[in-house]
Amino acid sequence: MDDSSTLTARQLRYNLGERRLITDVSLSIASGEMVAIIGPNGAGKSTLLRLLTGYLAADCGECRLQGQLLEQWQPQQLAKVRAVMRQHSELAFPFTVEEVVAMGRSPHSGRDAKRAIHQVMEQTDCASLAQRDYRQLSGGEQQRVQLARVLVQLWQPQPAPSWLFLDEPTSALDLYHQQHTLRLLRSLTHQQPLAVCCVLHDLNLAALYADRILLMHQGRLVASGTPQQVLQTDILTRWYQADLGVTTHPETALPQVFLRQ
């Protein structure tokens, strides 16, 4: 695979004291694809995300972005090609939505800031919130603003490979905005050399929008592949321990998971 547009992790291992949080995870994410990480609670999804983004350093193994080890990247350069959105971000002080989004531009020079901010706020449906106080928004609105912030961080005048990591970006969104956000992310990965890697709890959303699904369980990567390959009744029942079934989406032939009563 082409080194210049992939993120490759090899044999990642991470311990917290005696506890093994991540064990021997290897994977690669190429720009232009959308990858969903799924798994039961406590599977180590967020920890894996932190290793892949360079926030935590693995005890063993290595993580390379565009062929270069993550820890060798200049922080500022890394921030131009890799952005991360976490589940909640709270602010203690009055910032407007526009100010919060503009903070995403800080790794770059100010040249294209206005254009980038304007364009991204339109894309993410945040333009009407621009002058509101971030703290007074609902949880879902805050998530949209944070999405705008990370997209502004990766905005380039000329398309260049970039990586976007999201930890449950749809957890507080209503149906309309869940669909809107995931459609947006999917279309961005198709229009630009952008790779999206997101932790999703909703398996049906993962099935509809991800090109590839990684299933984690107790710190290990136990299954990976296309939605059809991973979302199978026996695999899911085994790792989630839930009484469930898998059917086919009536319009797309993609798998859809349902719980039994």
Next chain:
Amino acid sequence: MRCRTSPRLAIGSLLILLTILTLGAANLGALTLSFRTLWQAPLSDASWHIWLNIRLPRVLLAVVIGCALAVSGAVMQGLFRNPLADPSLLGISSGGALFVALVIVMPLALPPLIALYSHMLAAFLGSLLVSILIYGISRSGHGSLSRLLLAGIAINALCMAAIGVLSYLSSDQQLRQFSLWMMGSLSQSQWPTLVVSASLILPAALLTLLQARRLNLLQLGDEEAHYLGVNVQRAKLQLLLLSALLIGAAVAMSGVIGFIGLVVPHLVRMRLGGDHRWLLPASALGGACLLLVSDTLARTLVAPAEMPVGLMTSLIGGPYFLWLVMRQRESTGG
């Protein structure tokens, strides 16, 4: 959203206000010196001497100290991501005071100017130690507000007790020097003291302004700031150092003056929002104005006597703080 004032306009108005207040305060006092009398009197006159060597340095010292107090308050609140984090409430000022007390009680035979810097150094070390301690506590306890304030109360009590022990041990002359300074007063202002404090406070305040953008990014959270390319540990350490330097210099010069660092940034945020690129300079100017007004009141209300300015700022700040605490409870749903 409530209407905000244009930051440039606000800073411009504050500058004008500060200039007017400075000129006004320089004329007020036990002896009223109008510009007309100064203009008419020849240079050798005693009123010139009072104005130039007593009034002016005092007024300028109030400006410089007020600026230091407000900026360090704004930085602390930004670092702790908490509008109630004030150097005097968290015990950072009393940490500085304790170390200055130690230097006063154990006087080393130093030339006066160096002795002054040694007070500053001691106050800086004391403030820094408490800052780091409080910061460690806030990190280990998920930064909960009550924990932070309780730690502040404990540290305040400890430092005050230690200062009490020191004053018990000190000689009469030391005791006098001590109690004058502890009450929070600008009455020791002369040109050398002004120059010494300004030489520390102004560069530190300017360096703090350069960190404003990073302080903004830290508001998103440590992890978010990291992802935006900020070296979080280094940025926080630099900000703690600068803030301790500012508060240390202020404490060494004028004792513990409370509430400026709490009230001023809060008022500025209500008008200008949380952006530290505007908040820090506006707080500096606002703090200078507020301390100047408080000090002028303190030395004119009961003239020819003088009340400690720390008392004055507490009279203004105490009720305001109570109101802030009560409002905070309402907004979090009790």
